[in-house]
Amino acid sequence: MSLQIQMLGTGSAFSKLYYNTSALIRSTDATILIDCGPTVPKSLSEIAIDLDQIDGILISHIHADHIGGLEEVAFRLYYQYNRKRVQLYVTEALAEVLWENSLKGGLYNPEDGFHQLQDYFELVFLQERVPYPISPELTIEIVPTLHIAQKLNYSIFINHRTFYSADLQFNKDFLLNEVIHTRNCHTIFHDCQLNGPGYVHTTLDELLTLPEDIQKLIYLMHYDDHMSEFIGQTGPMTFIHKHEIIVISD
Numbered sequence: 001m002s003l004q005i006q007m008l009g010t011g012s013a014f015s016k017l018y019y020n021t022s023a024l025i026r027s028t029d030a031t032i033l034i035d036c037g038p039t040v041p042k043s044l045s046e047i048a049i050d051l052d053q054i055d056g057i058l059i060s061h062i063h064a065d066h067i068g069g070l071e072e073v074a075f076r077l078y079y080q081y082n083r084k085r086v087q088l089y090v091t092e093a094l095a096e097v098l099w100e101n102s103l104k105g106g107l108y109n110p111e112d113g114f115h116q117l118q119d120y121f122e123l124v125f126l127q128e129r130v131p132y133p134i135s136p137e138l139t140i141e142i143v144p145t146l147h148i149a150q151k152l153n154y155s156i157f158i159n160h161r162t163f164y165s166a167d168l169q170f171n172k173d174f175l176l177n178e179v180i181h182t183r184n185c186h187t188i189f190h191d192c193q194l195n196g197p198g199y200v201h202t203t204l205d206e207l208l209t210l211p212e213d214i215q216k217l218i219y220l221m222h223y224d225d226h227m228s229e230f231i232g233q234t235g236p237m238t239f240i241h242k243h244e245i246i247v248i249s250d
């Protein structure tokens, strides 16, 4: 069984060069978007993927660089793609905040029957730490991780052994004990702030404290526009780039 993870963007929240960090998971039987910042529709069109080729969207947390493209996607699925229904993978709690505190402002339209998130998307409520089989070849599992205190935030295990971080404060114990020791992950996509202190993100210096054999598994994403100054300074870790495809075999 193999799947592809293709980056739609690899930049930080304020990047002007690398697009918002987001990825497309493509198995033979499902195409799922992880996060949907404002640059996602443009990035998809650059690789000639139409919105109606996407089966579902998973949201890690509510910051504009991860959800700011959802209004466009919702409207276009309805008006340009003949009311196409796409699954939205979220926890129930995140769905509530997503609608009430973000999308409702643009998408609420009672005259045309749009009252709630379900009027645009097929909601699939994920449970924390419960694997969810999206298709025979693709299983996802979300785990709560710390980005900003008291703010919902979920990182993702894809087919059990690939870890994809949401925006994340460095958690060495979690990476060593859960991601590596317990789950035996072979591939890690990790957010990376190039200059410290990180405050709400993991810094490059923090990732460089991990054992080298673990660093070898790490693709760095969510980086700032001065990334090129750090090429050669990331140990065995690799910057991943927009539209790059990583093939995952299990």
Ligand SMILES: Nc1ccn([C@@H]2O[C@@H]3COP(=O)(O)O[C@H]3[C@H]2O)c(=O)n1
Residues within 6 Å of the ligand: 012, 013, 063, 064, 065, 167, 199, 200
């Ligand atoms: N305490 C905080 C909170 C937020 N931020 C910045 O705001 C961005 C929101 O999107 P992000 O991708 O989570 O990155 C955050 C920080 O750049 C920050 O720098 N410090």
Ligand SMILES: [Zn+2]
Residues within 6 Å of the ligand: 012, 013, 063, 065, 066, 167, 222
């Ligand atoms: Zn972000």
Ligand SMILES: [Zn+2]
Residues within 6 Å of the ligand: 061, 062, 063, 147, 167
């Ligand atoms: Zn964030």
